[in-house]
Amino acid sequence: MDKLEEIFRMQDALNKRIGVNLPPPSDEEKAKWILNYTRAMQQETAELIDSVPWKWWAKYQKFDEQNAKVEVVDLFHFLVSLAQTLGMTPDDVYQAYLKKNAVNHQRQDSGYVKKDEADSKHI
Numbered sequence: 001m002d003k004l005e006e007i008f009r010m011q012d013a014l015n016k017r018i019g020v021n022l023p024p025p026s027d028e029e030k031a032k033w034i035l036n037y038t039r040a041m042q043q044e045t046a047e048l049i050d051s052v053p054w055k056w057w058a059k060y061q062k063f064d065e066q067n068a069k070v071e072v073v074d075l076f077h078f079l080v081s082l083a084q085t086l087g088m089t090p091d092d093v094y095q096a097y098l099k100k101n102a103v104n105h106q107r108q109d110s111g112y113v114k115k116d117e118a119d120s121k122h123i
């Protein structure tokens with residue numbers, strides 16, 4: 001089985017066990033879970049920041065690379081749940097990634113001197 005498909009299946013099983021069935025049945029519920037998962041990601045991002053010595057005024061902090069890796073995996077759990085909230089399959093994420101990655105390369109090719117929101121509308 002494809003690794004991304006396996007991750008999506010395992011995340012769905014964990015979320016169901018926690019009592020969350022995705023995608024939610026209404027736009028209202030979708031909005032609620034987008035906010036829940038993005039807030040959870042903000043917290044995990046703060047924990048990731050705390051795993052590097054970011055306090056320029058303090059000397060007690062150490063770079064904890066092992067913890068940083070765990071926080072990335074925590075973030076990945078919530079990012080996959082966010083994709084599932086929006087009804088995206090592993091293939092949807094893969095196809096959208098391919099398209100957006102191509103747009104990002106085109107922007108670099110052209111110097112990216114101007115922001116053109118329309119260049120992502122086909123994704």
Ligand SMILES: O=c1ccn([C@H]2C[C@H](O)[C@@H](COP(=O)(O)O)O2)c(=O)[nH]1
Binds near residue numbers: 014015020073075
């Ligand atoms: O609905 C949820 C709630 C939590 N987690 C997972 C993601 C992280 O790996 C971990 C974060 O929980 P704490 O370790 O911060 O309690 O739980 C989910 O996958 N889905």
